[in-house]
Amino acid sequence: MKIGIDRMAFATTDQYIELTELAEKRGVDPNKYTIGIGQDRQAVVPPTQDIVTLGARAAKKLLTPDVTRRLSTIIVATESGIDNSKASAIYIKHLLGLDDYIRAVELKEACYSGTAAIQFARGLVALNSQETVLVIAADIARYGLNTPGEVTQGAGAVAMLISADPHVLAIEPTSVSYSRDLMDFWRPLYATEAIVDGKYSTGVYVDFFKNTLTRYLQRTGRRLDDFAGIAFHLPFTKMGKKGLEGVLQDRDDAVANRLRDQLTASQVYCRQVGNLYTGSLYLGLMSLLQNGQVKPGDRLGLFSYGSGAEGEFYSGIVQPAFAENLSDVKEDLADRHRVSIDEYEQLFNSQLGMQTADVQFDLQNDDAPFVLAGQKDHQRIYQRR
Numbered sequence: 001m002k003i004g005i006d007r008m009a010f011a012t013t014d015q016y017i018e019l020t021e022l023a024e025k026r027g028v029d030p031n032k033y034t035i036g037i038g039q040d041r042q043a044v045v046p047p048t049q050d051i052v053t054l055g056a057r058a059a060k061k062l063l064t065p066d067v068t069r070r071l072s073t074i075i076v077a078t079e080s081g082i083d084n085s086k087a088s089a090i091y092i093k094h095l096l097g098l099d100d101y102i103r104a105v106e107l108k109e110a111c112y113s114g115t116a117a118i119q120f121a122r123g124l125v126a127l128n129s130q131e132t133v134l135v136i137a138a139d140i141a142r143y144g145l146n147t148p149g150e151v152t153q154g155a156g157a158v159a160m161l162i163s164a165d166p167h168v169l170a171i172e173p174t175s176v177s178y179s180r181d182l183m184d185f186w187r188p189l190y191a192t193e194a195i196v197d198g199k200y201s202t203g204v205y206v207d208f209f210k211n212t213l214t215r216y217l218q219r220t221g222r223r224l225d226d227f228a229g230i231a232f233h234l235p236f237t238k239m240g241k242k243g244l245e246g247v248l249q250d251r252d253d254a255v256a257n258r259l260r261d262q263l264t265a266s267q268v269y270c271r272q273v274g275n276l277y278t279g280s281l282y283l284g285l286m287s288l289l290q291n292g293q294v295k296p297g298d299r300l301g302l303f304s305y306g307s308g309a310e311g312e313f314y315s316g317i318v319q320p321a322f323a324e325n326l327s328d329v330k331e332d333l334a335d336r337h338r339v340s341i342d343e344y345e346q347l348f349n350s351q352l353g354m355q356t357a358d359v360q361f362d363l364q365n366d367d368a369p370f371v372l373a374g375q376k377d378h379q380r381i382y383q384r385r
């Protein structure tokens, strides 16, 4: 039985900044951001948006009466949780008006947990092929104003249906996961911004890619030639390049250049949004499917990485109706509006964060279908439009 990704949809916020403007404000050469890091724009998060509103917005695009009837489980993969106890999946299920006879949980291991969620969902579908599992990878990447990580922030959600006879990608049986106890990036319970050993983290990422890919190739007997393309976790687009070149080294043949071209296609959306943490690999996959040279029957590799650290390399076969089962990311990105760096800084500093008092946000400037209206008696208040 084929099991895999049946449909995919993306959502981000309605605001962005131009990174050349951020460079000017920070006194940095704009080429450092656009070439050295490889990012052009970054999603800006108003206080009225969080992983629940973004996750619900992405998932809503996938729901039809038939899908809703088959849904058995919602798994939200995130490292931007809004509660230390209650799962964001419960809030999202409520906002979407889904049946109460649905299992709803949250999963965490930095940027890797979206992949864990897909693998767990595969297991559920293997037990009962009539079930569909909704996986939502939603995050807000925050490092802080005027930090080295600032240029690699971002936000958004990718929602995916995992089912039998999938329309987008049939996942192949062999996957290699690899985990080690490392401190390259983490966020203590009392912090709203990540702590990161940036340069060290980029080295660990490359090592984990080499380790997981090498073992995958040993186990399957496949070679790089067998992949039409590889989608990477993209904390920023240059990171995917570092990973791929770490394996290709000086190769300049047709296979190596095809993988380089496909990498460029997979980076198109990340360049405009930034890091989605758990969703980044899957936005990269959507970008590859919508902008690359991909046809049904092609094998794609997927490299997932989460700090702390855990990596996984796996593969899937592109399905005939893949193009019609992806949401229109280009349209979403074109519909956003630019904000100034001053406005971005003001929005950055007005998040709910660790506040304990009651708060009521002004909702006038947010037209999103789901909003965080505020907090009352230590409870988050959401609204569906």
Ligand code: HMG
Pocket (backbone or CB within 6 Å): 029, 031, 032, 033, 035, 036, 037, 079, 110, 111, 112, 148, 149, 150, 151, 152, 184, 185, 196, 197, 198, 199, 201, 202, 205, 233, 234, 235, 236, 238, 239, 275, 277, 305, 306, 307
């Ligand atoms: P930095 O201090 O800006 O680094 O930090 P830099 O000074 O080395 O510059 C970066 C690049 O720009 C370099 O290129 C420079 O040469 C180049 P590279 O040598 O790396 O190829 N550069 C220029 N290029 C053109 N024109 C210029 C110019 N000047 C310099 N004028 C860093 C960069 C990525 C470390 C920082 O932004 C950071 O800490 N980011 C956050 C951490 C991160 O994203 N790590 C990635 C791997 S870990 C991961 O993926 C997991 C993660 O998603 C979290 C999770 O799992 O939950 C982060």
